[in-house]
Amino acid sequence: MKIHVELNVVQQTKWYEYALRFLFGGLITATAGIIAKKFGPEIGGLFLAFPAIFPASATLIEKHEKEKKARRQLNGTKRAAHAVSVAAAGASIGTIGLAAFALVIWKTIPNHSPWLVLMGASLVWGTLSMLLWQVRKRFALYRRRIRRAPVRD
Amino acid sequence: MSEILLRFLIGGAVVSAFALLGDLFKPKSFAGLFGSAPSVALATLSLTLSAEGARYVATEARSMEAGAIAFFIYASVVSWVTMHYKWRALPVTASSILLWFGVAFGLWRVCLQ
Numbered sequence: 001m002k003i004h005v006e007l008n009v010v011q012q013t014k015w016y017e018y019a020l021r022f023l024f025g026g027l028i029t030a031t032a033g034i035i036a037k038k039f040g041p042e043i044g045g046l047f048l049a050f051p052a053i054f055p056a057s058a059t060l061i062e063k064h065e066k067e068k069k070a071r072r073q074l075n076g077t078k079r080a081a082h083a084v085s086v087a088a089a090g091a092s093i094g095t096i097g098l099a100a101f102a103l104v105i106w107k108t109i110p111n112h113s114p115w116l117v118l119m120g121a122s123l124v125w126g127t128l129s130m131l132l133w134q135v136r137k138r139f140a141l142y143r144r145r146i147r148r149a150p151v152r153d
Numbered sequence: 154m155s156e157i158l159l160r161f162l163i164g165g166a167v168v169s170a171f172a173l174l175g176d177l178f179k180p181k182s183f184a185g186l187f188g189s190a191p192s193v194a195l196a197t198l199s200l201t202l203s204a205e206g207a208r209y210v211a212t213e214a215r216s217m218e219a220g221a222i223a224f225f226i227y228a229s230v231v232s233w234v235t236m237h238y239k240w241r242a243l244p245v246t247a248s249s250i251l252l253w254f255g256v257a258f259g260l261w262r263v264c265l266q
Contacts, residue, residue: 004179005177006179021165021172022168022170023163023165025166026161028193029168030158033197033200036213041205042261043216045213045215046216046217046223046261047193048198048216049220049257050193050194050220051227051253053172053188054231054246056187059246062241081235081241081242082235082236083181083233084245085231086230088235089185090182090183091185094185095225099218100233102191105211105214114202118202125191133183141178
């Protein structure tokens, strides 16, 4: 499947689902700040990579998949679990980009323009995550082809 | 108090924006990349930069490495468990947060303290 945008998802999502994500995002950002103030940046920094809204997002993915199947009067439990698993696999690839983001900031921010470093680190996160996603996709396709190929003696 | 409120508002907005991007993109594995976007980090670091300076931000980013490794293990475990056992998302994702805490603080204690 090629990467594409589905705008109708915006209409499927309810207002309280957006509010929930805003609440979780706001709470973890505020908490990270409070922890850094109280225990120092060494501990506070850990929470910059906290899976803040992942449980909420996964629950929404599961709910939407089940609703889709229910409209066709089918049980969507398995399909929903599969969708959550696939999204989590994508998130695990993104964390490698997240680690690269942190590495760029850690090593370069003391000696370079801080705002440029933040922009550069974001670019590194995006580029590396997408590149790794492509590599994983091609590898999965290759493995599938190998499995389907006829065995020759 | 006003600083915490500002963090809450900016954090909420940035995290929501990345979550919306994750909703819009298909396939799901690609959209999942936005689930581990540096949304909290961008909101926090930009505010911290103005208040505390670059050295403080560098120290936070160093610890963030441990958090990111913990997130990788967390997301991999969630993916594996939901794929193999078909359990519901909320219990799996919420209980696995304990794993994140264990790995993040363990790495911090062993490698960064």
